Amino acid sequence: MTDERAPAKGDLVGPATTSATARLKALALKSGATVVGVADAAAFDTHAPSKHRPADLLPGARTVVVVGGAQPRAGDWVATSPWLLSTMGTTERIQGVGRRIAQAIESELGYYALFVPPGTAAGDAPFLSLMLAAELAGLGTRSLAGPILNRDHGFMYWSAVVTTAPFDVDGPTTDAACPAPACRDMWEREHTTPCLRVCPLDAGGCLAGRLDDGHAVRTAYDAARCNTRVHTHWVGGFQKVLEETLNEPDRERRKMLVYGDFMTRTLWSITYSSTNIAQCFECMRACPAAHGLKEMR
């Protein structure tokens, strides 16, 4: 990492940087993160568009601390009711860890820290891609299905903090979790993978891709379709059912729409947005790399 400014008293330099990085990571893990890594802020420049890079959010940004965790538990994945995962998200917990890290960097180390807002400024574009941040911090790699998968823990939720602190940087990992060995075998046999089979683009699904020399190559992804399935009951669902209700001339049918399960579940999902974050997990449910390595009894 290059820093042209001469160090001032109290600045992190040399061994102090390593020590501070270790303390910060320990705090993140103690606060509830499953994994933590640090990306070089400058590394985003070649991947992220202008206005969506760390220095666009925080002038002088040097590093991005990324925490991952709060993923569905092993029991959630094997539960037989589809309603369990579709009404029980857990992302809010990892965002709390991100906020805590930001406050600790400022109050304990004296460097600026900006918790990357999990929402969007407009449309679907995030302020800073948390997926890219996780990749650059060496915490995971992109999967054929889309989500970043951690080699040890699989599918996770992410939170990031942009900071002027010059923490020791973790480089991106080359050890990809996707494709899993079982998926390579399946590709050899059937020319598909669990995620591609469960949600094929050419049969009303969202995903298309292949394995080239054992590497996952995504060839197409229908983001709009995926969004309507992942967020069936959220802001978009509310907008849809509201429009349908207002367009309905029949009073009785309008009443049915307002009190119907769709409208009711949509309102629940909006008010409990932190615990009802997504309704479709099928590509991740089928993915052998998404559930981590630990065998459960």
Next chain:
Amino acid sequence: MATDGVVDAVKRVGLAAGARVVGVAAAAAFRAGVPEGFRPEDILPGARSVVVAGGDGPTAGAWRCPDHRVMEITGYDLRENVAIHAMCDYIERELGYYAVQAPSLPVHGHEPPMSMMHAAELAGLGTRSFAAHIILNPEYGLLYYAALITTLPLPADPPLAEPACPHPGCAAMYKRIGTTPCLRVCPACLSGTMKNARIETSTYDREKCHSRAQTYGIGSFQKALLAVVDEDDPARRRDMIHSDFFAKSVQSLGFFRDSIAQCFECMRVCPVGRKHRKLK
């Protein structure tokens, strides 16, 4: 009356749970300035004390961000509420006195059952400012406040002898050019006068301030929904329903703690607590 050791223990629980500051007011102190029905004993019979916790707002990094939209949805811990619950649990379980979180969300118009601003003042945590009367802590400036009401009699902290606002720099500026940073940055909402380096008069246009501070929230949802319902043309109605304004208004309902306010300009220029916003 509980000993100083007990009040210190209660405060330690609050600080350990994430509060930046904790103070205590006597429940009886609310009688002088609060109408009947809105006092601690109207909420918890036999109330003796009110413990107030102040929590951090945006980080210094968030204040520094040149993209104003980040501050609009920056996300808060709202740890003051957690700290209040931790202290309530401690008082009930360890000390055996009733303790409830003081209700602070409006029940009629903008009116809460109990004022957190007044509670913070009486607990010695801050004083009202020129900037929309926001309570400023002399050390940290803008904080977010929550309170608990308890039957535990605790020694109270006195209200601050010296007001946090005006800051000496603002008093000097007023003397020079007859205004302060906050009054200058938002003459639409704020007005006031100073005498002998003290606030003499201070008023603000609450309706105007509210519509700016909460561009996206319950009010904007109600406004947008009414416009949608009143629109007869289905194509225009569709545009309105799927617009950014409507979508962000609905999002702000769900992600309230990530979208508390959209205007921070009077606080952005306020020097009180700024030392904590100047980092490396």
